[in-house]
Amino acid sequence: MAKNYIKLDGTVCKGCRVCVEACPKQCIVIGSDINKMGYQYAKFENPGCIGCGICFYVCPEPGTITVIKEEEDKK
Amino acid sequence: MKKLMKGNDAVIHGALLGGCTHFFGYPITPASEIAHSAAYYFTKSGRTFLQAESEIAAINMILGSASAGARVMTSSSSPGVALMSECVSYIAGSNVPAVIIDVQRVGPGLGYIWPEQSDYNMVLKGGGHGVYRNIVFAPNSVQEMADFTYKAFEIADKYRMCVFILADAYIGQMMEPVSFPTKILHAKRKDWALYADEQSRHNLVTSLFMEREILSANIDSLLNKYAKVEKEITEFEETSVSDAEHIFIAFGISSRVALTAVRELRKQGIKVGLFRPKTLFPFPNKRLAELASKVKSMMVVELNDGMMANDVELAVKSKLPVRKFNWYGGYVPSVTELVEKTKKSI
Amino acid sequence: MIKHTKPSAFYDTFERKGPGQKTTHYCPGCGHGTVHKLIAEAIDEMGIKDQVIFCAPVGCTTLMYFYFDTGNMQCPHGRAPAVATGISRTLDDSIVISYQGDGDLAGIGMSEIVHAANRGEKLTVFFVNNAIYGMTGGQMAPTTLIGQESKTTPFGRDPIRDGMPIRMSELINTLEAPVFVERCSLGTAAGVLKTRKAVKKALMNQKNKKGFSFVEILSPCPINWKMDAIQSRKWLIENLEKFYEVKNFRDKDTSIKGQGRLPFLSDDELLKVLDVTADTSSDDDNNRVDIGEHKVKIAGFGGQGIMSVGVLLANCAKNAGFNSTWLPSYGAEMRGGTAYASVVMSNDIIGTPVVDTPDVLIAMNSPSLDAFENSVTKGGTIIVNSSIVSRKVTRTDVNTYYVPATAMANELGLTATAAVIILAFYAKALGIFGVDILKAVVPISIKNKKYIEANLRAITAGEMFFDDYKK
Incomplete structure (x- = not known):
């Protein structure tokens, strides 16, 4: 398992796709499931995550994304 | 020792002694001396005086400062108070204490700077939107300008309401000897206010309630509070009422004219008295209802078109004639005029 | 380890919100949530959660108190900078944030934002500009x-019909006081990260008590722009960023300088400044003559010292143990016609302070005598400044005196004391209070101390003139 990843809480995602577009490593996709609010929510899939946090900042929902980073950035 | 002072100046002495620490205002004749006096004394004593860019800004600064726990005030005259009305409604809806001095002038529109009492409806019946009341004191002397302002902050804090001192151009501009209390009052910590500390962090000052039940519950609680205010702080004064057959009802400068008229008419053997509401909200309905069965008529003397007379009529429920003696347009009647009008009416 | 997660400046659960207590009420792709997150993160990093008070506008973010675990205040439309001023001027260590949209800040609240900025209030303003009214519905x-369609510009914004769009950062940047002015954009991830820096800098400035900081944030409103979240960001970059230049306009270290608030006086010091002492007087203190109610009208033209002599008279009456009132005429009549002061003194509580029928008229010029001669009570007194009034009093049922007060005052070297000369004459003639009281009151009543001596000489002159007059 990759050492960097994000936890994406699909129950509080509004499926706006801003994180999907912003991720430099294309780690996030919009899934086919629909949450209780009625949105097709985002999912973390690709293991190439570098833990940059861009998805966290661009996401308009406060509690949707948590970024976990275990690897040091390569200098 | 008593000092000879203008009503407008006595207000600021009363305010500082009453624990007011912040003044936000905008000058307007005939209330400007209040701002002048505040600019001097608030600044000199290390309190805050700020001349805002408008009455609208001033009253919103009041909302902010009061929400931060301070004892705050502003002063203005009729057109300026009209501008403040929006935020007065917010102050009421948010349960925030504030003190406003209104030195009334002539309207509508720019009118002129002479006295009138035609802000009665604006200050007592709304002005701003929604179901709300302000506590309204009606001083008729420089001493009362000081006394009412002194205690206004305690009352505002107690009920978390806007307290108006509804004066007029003459009460503001005239000078009389006045004495002051030497005990300075201070605001206590309020459990609802915002102090920018951990203890108050969860506090919220708002008039917005997004659920129908909570919104109507807020209005219910306002109405309960107003009922309590009516029970607890109604004030009035009676002069020569006990044996009177007819009574004048008047507040502010009109009550001073009526007082002299009472003496004049009594000299002529006519038994009149004077009933003077010191608080207009709460209005002394109960006492007026009692008096309605004791006297033959009531004569409401005011510098408007009969605004308080309408409230008197509601209080006495058609038990006796309520006569409207009205002057407006900056005209304060002479005693002779009031005496003659009275003799014709009764 | 967790690198980024929901900042603790947000409530964990949005209990004030009602249903859906984990998500905001903002539409999908709206910029507000992002801005909220950047602010919340800065609050966490700076450890200022307890000191922050949010002033929420009217608009979509009226409800930001659902989310922030800080002090919260909801303001009337456009007035947040004024409300914030009130808070900031009350709580020295507070960190006050005015969060406003474009209608709130640049429309209805233009006056409040400009003046708060111009005063250099210790505030941080976050101005979220999405070029449309959100809450009200587009x-x-x-x-x-220009050209942008909205519900009230269905044919696109037209410069002639609707006016030009306004650039707020540029406008704020014309003022002297602000320390920090920057326009950011949420159009790209890089823009979001730049916004993050500006947000933090603006809050840091307030923590360091530097002054007023203004951060404008170009932000998408997908719903009212009728686009999806991705299209709206593209549109923002291609259109909004073209008209509203994204840049730092100002980053100063210090704001305006001045004296600021003076030291807070204690109760005792305040009593001294107000010159308030306990009132120990009582009715027994004075051996007052019974004057009933005595009404005086002093009339003349502006510059004759009418008003201040009236105050002097009311002060004398007070010191002699009477109730007294002073009422000025004011308004148009002061700009040319007759100015007059009304003074009433009485053993009893005074009714009306208006003097319609004076017991004594002091006429300092001819129009005053013309205007008020007939109103004097029968048996009353008229004192005429005969230096200026050439005619005689026509009534025969009043006492009349003629005092060449202006000429006498000129001799004394201060024309403005003419009315004081007459007042001394009045004191002697009426005998309600002694000239000694008048002399004692002058230093209290006359504001400009350099005129006290001249006034005292005037009193002596008036007094002597009366003594000669009787002979």
Whole structure:
């Protein structure tokens, strides 16, 4: 398992796709499931995550994304 | 020792002694001396005086400062108070204490700077939107300008309401000897206010309630509070009422004219008295209802078109004639005029 | 380890919100949530959660108190900078944030924001500019672009019909006081990260008590722009960023300088400044003559010292143990016609302070005598400044005196004391209070101390003139 990843809480995602577009490593996709609010929510899939946090900042929902980073950035 | 002072100046002495620490205002004749006096004394004593860019800004600064726990005030005259009305409604809806001095002038529109009492409806019946009341004191002397302002902050804090001192151009501009209390009052910590500390962090000052039940519950609680205010702080004064057959009802400068008229008419053997509401909200309905069965008529003397007379009529429920003696347009009647009008009416 | 997660400046659960207590009420792709997150993160990093008070506007973010675990205040439309001023001026260590949209800040609240900025209030203003009214449902904002369609510009914003869009950062940047002015954009991830820096800098400035900081944030409103979240960001970059230049306009270290608030006086010091002492007087203190009610009208033209002599008289009456009132005439009549002061003194509580029928008229000029001669009570007194009034009093049922007061005052070297000469004459003639009281009151009543001596000489002159007059 990759050492960097994000936890994406699909129950509080509004499926706006801003994180999907912003991720430099294309780690996030919009899934086919629909949450209780009625949105097709985002999912973390690709293991190439570098833990940059861009998805966290661009996401308009406060509690949707948590970024976990275990690897040091390569200098 | 008593000092000879203008009503407008006595207000600021009363305010500082009453624990007011912040003044936000905008000058307007005939209330400007209040701002002048505040600019001097608030600044000199290390309190805050700020001349805002408008009455609208001033009253919103009041909302902010009061929400931060301070004892705050502003002063203005009729057109300026009209501008403040929006935020007065917010102050009421948010349960925030504030003190406003209104030195009334002539309207509508720019009118002129002479006295009138035609802000009665604006200050007592709304002005701003929604179901709300302000506590309204009606001083008729420089001493009362000081006394009412002194205690206004305690009352505002107690009920978390806007307290108006509804004066007029003459009460503001005239000078009389006045004495002051030497005990300075201070605001206590309020459990609802915002102090920018951990203890108050969860506090919220708002008039917005997004659920129908909570919104109507807020209005219910306002109405309960107003009922309590009516029970607890109604004030009035009676002069020569006990044996009177007819009574004048008047507040502010009109009550001073009526007082002299009472003496004049009594000299002529006519038994009149004077009933003077010191608080207009709460209005002394109960006492007026009692008096309605004791006297033959009531004569409401005011510098408007009969605004308080309408409230008197509601209080006495058609038990006796309520006569409207009205002057407006900056005209304060002479005693002779009031005496003659009275003799014709009764 | 967790690198980024929901900042603790947010409530964990949005209990004030009602249903859906984990998500915001903002539409999908809206910029507000992002801005909220950047602010919350900065609050966490700076450890200022307890000191922050949010002033929420009217608009979509009226409800930001659902989310922030800080002090919260909801303000009338456009007035947040004024409300914030009130808070900031009350709580020295508070960190006050005014969060406003384009309608709130650049429309209805233009006056409040400009003046708060100009005063250099210790505030941080976050101005979220999405060029449209959100909460109200997509009407034109002051910042709506030319050609942009909205509910109230259905044919696109037209410069002639609707006016030009307004650039707020540039406008604020014309003022002297602000320390920090920057326009950011949420159009790209890089823009978001730049916004993050500006947000933090603006809050840091307030923590360091530097002054007023203004951060404008170009932000998408997908719903009212009728686009999806991705299209709206593209549109923002291609249109909003073209008209509203994204840059730092100002980053100063210090704001305006001045004296600021003076030291807070203690109760005792305040009593001294107000010159308030306990009132120990009582009715027994004075052996007052019974004057009933005595009414005086002093009339003349502006510059004759009418008003201040009236105050002097009211002060004398007070010191002699009477109730007294003073009422000025004011308004148009002061700009040319007759100015007059009304003074009433009485053993009893005084009714009306208006003097319609004076017991004593002091006429300092001819129009005054013409205007008020007939109103004097029968048996009353008229004192005429005969230096200026050439005619005689026509009534025969009053006492009349003629005092060449202006000429006498000129001799003394201060024309303005003419009315004081007459007042001394009045004191002697009426005998309600002694000239000694008048002399004692002058230093209290006359504001400009350099005129006290001249006034005392005037009193002596008036007194002597009366003594000669009787002979």
